Amino acid sequence: PRPIDELTIWDDAKAMLKKARREGVETVHDRLDQQTPHCKFCELGTTCRNCTMGPCRVSEKRPRGVCGADADVIVARNFGRFVTGGAAGHSDHGRDLIEVLEAIVEGEAPDYKITDEGKLFRLAGEVGIETEGRELMAVAEDLMECFFADFGSRKKSVSLLSRVPEVRKEKWAKLGMTPRGVDREIAEMMHRTHMGCDNDAPNTLIHAARTALADGWGGSMIGTELSDVIFGTPTPKMSTANLAVIKEDKVNLLVHGHNPVVSEMILAAAREPEMVARAKELGATGINVAGLCCTGNELLMRQGIPMAGNHLMTELAIITGAVEAVVVDYQCIMPSLVQISGCYHTKFIDTANKARFTGAIHFDFQPRTAMKQAREIVSIAIEAFAERDAGRVEIPGEPIEIMTGFSNEAVIEALGGTLDPLVKAIADGDIRGAVGIVGCNNPKIKHDSLNVGLTKELIKKDILVIVTGCVTTAAGKAGLLVPEAIEMAGPGLKKICGALGIPPVLHYGSCVDNSRIIQLCAALANELGVDISDLPVGASSPEWYSEKAAAIGLYAVASGIYTHLGHPPNILGSETVTNLAVSGLEDLVGASFFIEPDAVKTAEMFDERIKAKRKGLGLSE
Ligand code: SF4
Ligand code: FE2
Structure with missing residues (x-):
């Protein structure tokens, strides 16, 4: 294995990597070593698996796939699909926020509310919805419909392009780069990259850009804006970061993934007096909710909850031996976290049907039952405190402001x-x-x-x-x-x-x-x-x-x-x-x-x- 000093700049990470090696726990770095060297064709983007006449690998010696596609076409198609996977992820996250707004409007989400009414009215105004003298919920319904429609095929452009300078929009229009609908651009990329469609690399890349724009000015932007509407627009506040935000004397519950819909409820449940009382019965001094990755960022921005670590810290956080539960929604959650949780007393809980992990405790988290489910999840974390092995706990360093x-x-x-x-x-x-x-x-x-x-x-x-x-x-x-x-x-x-x-x-x-x-x-x-x-x-x-x-x-x-x-x-x-x-x-x-x-x-x-x-x-x- 590579020396630990070469893997990271952080002392908290180094301490946990040492502990991992001591305890025989495999990490992402070990698996990278196992996977190296990587396939050269795949690194260059010149592998194609888009049909069963292949798979094909093109090179100077064999410059075309079975169908005749050359390196330009294959690389462009692969990159197009790669970008599209990303746009789909962000934008589906955005859609989930619209669905929560829909549930609020329909009275089906008793535990969620519109927190920033001013922002909702401002947004509605920006996308051309009448707001003058109208009720909050009526405007919210129109906004929800408008954003759902941004995902479809009936618009000439996504609605928040209203924010883009005219000269830029003209450029996009001339290039055929104007994002029309989020799902439309994503589906069209899948179509274009089917064998026998878009066999002109620059043309494929233009559509890749259009798909990315549908994410940036569409799905992602809707995700951000509706998260602010529902959970509050962030304001400056202080918090702390690094593994030392995990507390030896507390029930530690880490939220991980990207979407605040689950984690906001977990935080609310963890703050309930009955929950805290039960944690104290088991000998903890309280419940500590901390974040990983972007779900962590969402809670940090709005609620100031501390950040335990970023992507390469997620495995290491569990290795502290002091984490009772990792609760995940979706994206960037290494499947290895299930195995690493299994090396400790940590409960690994997934919450989304579209992001299930074999070996995890599963909750099909729904807006209608959010608080009830959040309480059940927090209870699992609290009860796990009793199973913690104090002899295996090591929390490095001090938190940073x-x-x-x-x-x-x-x-x-x-x-x-x-x-x-x-x-x-x-x-x-x-x-x-x-x-x-x-x-x-x-x-x-x-x-x-x-x-x-x-x-x-x-x-x-x-x-x-x-x-x-x-x-x-x-x-x-x-x-x-x-x-x-x-x-x-x-x-x-x-x-x-x-x-x-x-x-x-x-x-x-x-x-x-x-x-x-x-x-x-x-x-x-x-x-x-x-x-x-x-x-x-x-x-x-x-x-x-x-x-x-x-x-x-x-x-x-x-x-x-x-x-x-x-x-x-x-x-x-x-x-x-x-x-x-x-x-x-x-x-x-x-x-x-x-x-x-x-x-x-x-x-x-x-x-x-x-x-x-x-x-x-x-x-x-
Ligand atoms: Fe090979 Fe063409 Fe099929 Fe790709 S689409 S696998 S290059 S034959
Ligand atoms: Fe992220």
Whole structure:
């Protein structure tokens, strides 16, 4: 096995990896070793399994599959389906929120309510629903219908394109990139990539971008906005992060996945006096709900509950031996968590029929019975406390303070009600630009090394950083999510963030909440009367791994945002596709991807880009 010091930058992770080796528990790193080297054809994207005349692997020696498809076609089809998988994930999550809204409107969800009425009315106004003098529930019903319809085939474009600058929409229309309906684009990609359909790589990629845009400005954005409506729009607050948020003297219940619909109820149930009393009967001092991954981000942003860890910490959290239950919804949940839970007293509980895990305790979680089911789940966690083996408990380190809760609404309020102060800070060069650093961990990259490294490099250059997803925990553990982190920033950022009492790195939420970042970009562009691609902004996913991350990256680029990836997707087997991704898209949508594994070099690339964009806007470098 590789030395533990090479696997991660964190002490809490190292301690648990040592414990895992001591206790004979297999982790993601061990399995990566078993799987290495990977199939070269698959790495290049030149394997096709789309029909049974194959499977085919194309190379210089055998340049065409049985049907005649070449590397360009095969790579484009594979990448198209890859992005589509991601768009489907986010957007189906968004749909689940619409279904909860529907249940609220129909009086079928007694435990949920519309928490942010103002936001619901604002959203309705944005998509052209009459709000004047109307009842909340009537408007909610119309909004629910409008968003459901965004998934279908009857619209010419998804409704929240109302936020996009006109010039950008014209560009999309000209390219055939306007996202019409979420499910439609997803289904059409499956159709196009069937044998004998779209056999022109650039054309397939245009539709991949359209599908990604349907996610970013459709499914994901609906997911974010309705989560705010139902559970409240985040406001700044303090919390903590790392494995030490797990408490030795408490019943520890970790929520993991992406959707707040389950975890919000779990949290509410865990706070009930009867639940706490039962935990105390069993010798605990209380119940501690903490988060993993994006479900963690959702609860962190809105409720300030602590964050135990990001993607590569999920296995390690259980290895503390102090976790009574892991409750999951969907996405990014390693199936290995079932086996690792089995090595301890940990109960692994799944809650969604579309994300079941063999060996898990299953709940078919429904809005109608949410609180009752949440109480049952919390009870399972509490009773497991009695089974904990104190001799196997090891919780490393101390929790690190973080600041969270930066929704666009909260930022605008902090700025005094308008974006003007932000525009001025950018114009003055105090904030030279902004980069959203998002996404995952990948065991092929030293855990969080790039996530943290890039963030530090950028803020030094007076580039504001916005984080979501698993980068949140990385930045938090590095001490970058507190106001004191301005000491690590350049003079301009230090001045502005210092005056506002905010960190130079803002936590903007979960992965679906990347929609908050594109919304902010669109608002800035509209304010300045320019296109999004004219702004001194960028996006990065340094340690990405998932289909969803590819969809996010592509909607960022298609929206006009220069986007960095720490390692390439499996497209290098096609020069056409690779060139299009890293340069050709620039001519089409005004932005492209760039691939760079080094944090310092990446920051320099962003710096150059931001200089050029500032110049274009007539600003000093
Ligand atoms: Fe091979 Fe073509 Fe079938 Fe793909 S679609 S498996 S390249 S024959
Ligand atoms: Fe996520």
